[in-house]
Amino acid sequence: MSDVQKSATEASETPVRLRDALRQARIEAADRTGVVVDLRDAEVARLEILNEALDPLFEQIPDSVDLFDRGISQGENPRLWIDVVAHVAMGRDKRIYRFLQDSRFGRIVIAESHDVPVIVQAVTDYVARRMVEREHAMVATPLPEPAPVEKRRRSGFWSFALGFILGALALFGLALFATLRNM
Numbered sequence: 063m064s065d066v067q068k069s070a071t072e073a074s075e076t077p078v079r080l081r082d083a084l085r086q087a088r089i090e091a092a093d094r095t096g097v098v099v100d101l102r103d104a105e106v107a108r109l110e111i112l113n114e115a116l117d118p119l120f121e122q123i124p125d126s127v128d129l130f131d132r133g134i135s136q137g138e139n140p141r142l143w144i145d146v147v148a149h150v151a152m153g154r155d156k157r158i159y160r161f162l163q164d165s166r167f168g169r170i171v172i173a174e175s176h177d178v179p180v181i182v183q184a185v186t187d188y189v190a191r192r193m194v195e196r197e198h199a200m201v202a203t204p205l206p207e208p209a210p211v212e213k214r215r216r217s218g219f220w221s222f223a224l225g226f227i228l229g230a231l232a233l234f235g236l237a238l239f240a241t242l243r244n245m
Contacts, residue, residue: 102140105152109134109142112150112159115178119186129192144185145192148172161185 113134120132130145142150148163153174159181161173173184 101156102136105156106134106136106140108152108157108159109140109150112178112181113142115182116185119182119189123189123193127193127196129196130189144188148188150181150185161188163188 113132116132120130123130131143132145133143135141135143139151144150147165148161150159150161152158153160158174158176159178160171161181161184163170163172172188173181175181175184
C-alpha cells in the first residue's frame with residue numbers, strides 16, 4: 063500500500079474514532095449527571111426527614127410569632143431554611159447535617175452531626191433564643207404614643223402656612239428679579 067493510500071485510510075478512520083470517543087464521552091457525562099441528580103435527591107430526602115422531625119417543635123410556636131419561615135429550597139445546594147438567616151445544609155459527604163447561621167461576620171456553624179435528634183435539639187435551642195430576643199426587643203422598644211389629634215392638626219396647619227408664605231415670597235422675588243433684569 064502506498065503512503066497516499068495509508069494516509070487516506072488513516073484520515074477516514076480518525077473521524078470514526080473521534081465519533082466513537084465523543085459518543086463514549088457523552089454517555090459518561092450522562093452517567094455522571096445521573097449520579098449528581100441522585101445525590102441531590104438524597105440530600106433533599108434527608109432534609110425532608112429532618113423537616114418532619116421538626117414538625118412538633120414548630121407546632122408549639124404561637125401563631126403571633128412570625129419570625130420563622132421553614133421550608134426546603136431546591137437549588138444547586140438544597141437547604142432547609144429555619145428563618146431568614148439560619149438553615150440546615152448537607153455536608154460535603156452528603157450524610158452530615160450542618161446547621162448554619164449567616165451573620166454580619168460571616169457564616170457560623172451552630173451544629174454539625176449525622177444524627178437527626180442532635181440537629182433537632184440545636185434548632186430547638188436556636189428557636190428558643192430567637193423568641194427570647196424577640197420578647198426583649200418588644201419590651202425594650204415600646205410603641206410611641208400617638209400625638210393628640212388637636213396638636214397634629216395645628217402642627218399641619220402651621221407647616222402649610224409657612225410653606226405657602228415662603229412660596230409666595232419666592233415667586234415675588236423671582237418676578238422682581240425678572241423685571242429688574244429686563245430694564
